[in-house]
Amino acid sequence: MTAASDLPTALPYDDETYAGLQKSAREHLWMHFTRMSSYDNADVPVIVRGEGAYVYDAKGRRYLDALAGLFVSQVGHGRTELAEAAAKQASELAYFPLWSYAHPQAIRLAERVANYAPGDLNRVFFTSGGGEAVETAWKLAKNYFKITGKPMKHKVISRTIAYHGTTQGALSITGLPGLKAVFEPLVPSTFRVPNTNFYRAPEHGDDLEAFGRWAADQIAVAIENEGPDTVAAVFLEPVQNAGGCFPPPPGYFQRVREICDQYDVLLVSDEVICAFGRLGHMFGAERYGYQPDMITCAKGLTSGYAPLGAMIASDRLMEPFLHGTETFAHGYTFGGHPVATAVANANLDIFEREGLNRHVLETQDAFRTTLEKLTDLPIVGDVRGDGFFYGIEMVKDKATKETFDDAEAEKLLRGFLSKALYDAGLYCRADDRGDPVIQLSPPLVCDQEHFDEIEQKLRAVLEEAWTKL
16 A cells, blocks of 8 residues: 555546555545445545645545635635744744643734734633634633632523534534434533524514514523523524524624623633634624623634634633632643644734735625525525625525425435535535535635636536436
8 A cells, every 4th residue: 555655746646546545544534524334435535735725636626615624724725834834833842731831832822812802802721623612611611600609600501503513512512403412411501592594583584683682582581591590601603604604683792792791691702613704803703793701713713724722711701710729620732732823823924914804804795796696596595694604505495495304405415415516626515404505615815706616616516406306
């Protein structure tokens, strides 16, 4: 078998090397969230190179990365200065933990992130990724209330269909029953409220603001039902990902903030996807004008060039830990890794130098307008999102909004769309965590040329999909 050191740098890979990769993948690689039987009689897609908004597979085929990897590659692929920043840091200090010690890159990045964050969110706790950031936020919420005289406040409220991670705590907060069932029992004391999917609003379907007020008020109802002295936090994404990009109605987060203040409940803005330019701001909370008590983030912090996440907390939450023997007894071996934080600093340099947030804000309307052209297709029920973050919901009947049953969704998404989109040279996500949707989150460097390519390839595939229903 071909050794890793023998792999060619030119594309396409030769037949022998490609066959060796396929054999090794089938025999040894356990891919994440993957139905492994899908590759019993099909090749495993092997992506080997990236440049700008595109990635290339081992056979030399090019794909527009319309998902930014996994909502990650904000500055695009192939940025040699990020690789150079990693190499430089590794040669100086490859590793040291943040357990009672610090290093310059983590110090610099913590100050930088705190300066970007809204209000008094000045305390940055680094993790390896987003799920760990969510775990950290829940643990801090419980710890904080225990040492400030409210030891029963431990429960968490989140929204239906929302995804917050795969670790035991983060999965418990997640609102996707099918994703949780095989791992139960999970961490108890999490409760769900309605999300902000206006397309399928159960109340006030003709009034967006009234719907938003109703959805926010359900958080107060849940707090009252559980007992305000037992609820510690509410976890909400600025734009909810799972289900296909649910933006907040006007006034929604302002009402949520009022409710949290009324009941002394912490508002956690889960921005693992929405932070660092995805919505045209460093943080989604800024776009929608609300002040969280904590922000969780990851992904775009390094644009995927190294694994890194963070929980950003207010000065109020840090204050009890600044005195006496109090310690937040929590941490990760690789949280705030020197190489990862060096890459993050270099990544944020690119953000500032190239004005990526400004670029998103200047081109977001064009992206929306281009995607909305697809609404003339009978299979497209809704196009929704903000910034560079969109979901396209597919339906059987546009007039009634009738969706697909489980068998039909299986046939549509896994039986046709996933492979057809990839074959068309478009990497995105066909997802049924909720009603069937296609999710799009291209690199922040994309422009009209890329928007048009996305629309044209989606159109061709969706037109064919409709004929197969």
